[in-house]
Amino acid sequence: MNKRIDLHMHSLFSDGELLPSELARRAYVLNHSTIAITDHVDSSNISTIPNLIEAIEDINDNWDINVVPGVEITHTPVEVIAKLAKKARKLGAKIVVVHGETLSEPVIEGTNHEAVQCEDVDILAHPGLIRKEDVEIAKENNVALEISGRKGHSLSNGHVTKLGMEVGADLVINTDSHSPDDLLSFQESKLIGLGAGLTEKEVMKALVDNPKKIIKKRE
């Protein structure tokens, strides 16, 4: 049976409800093989990454789940995204997500365009009505575009799927979990992909192959 890989989740390090350990425990019980904890960061809190990594080491040394440290660069000036992505990597983050131009929040314009050009960025989360030229740049730079399981952010899943498939950019399906009820099983995640308009084959790529490719690249 396929195990779930979810590369966008929040803990108490930002606005999530759970400690990294509880998030990992909940994910393990829901048959996840790998999760990335990607708390919101700007310059004020990016230096907490080593604390997150300490908790993650306890988990990975003792439990049968792979937890990957990450960040989600969120609502920052566009001009500092590349600097923060580089800094996050230096501090040990393996998965760098950028909080894209979702339809449900006033994310500053230009965030999508900057994120897809940045070599340290792995995933552009919930990119809203992303422009085709940015999807093309994302493909070129191996930045995956996110299909979101989260209310609000998911409003543009159809648009992202359509352009992503047309251009051939990598897509990933993440939950952006903030609380225990947000976690989704493999089967539930599959339905989100199908609902967004992915084919059965593309859903499997977005749930298995593409996340694995990202993790492998940043090992």
Ligand SMILES: [Zn+2]
């Ligand atoms: Zn949040």
Ligand SMILES: [Zn+2]
């Ligand atoms: Zn998020």
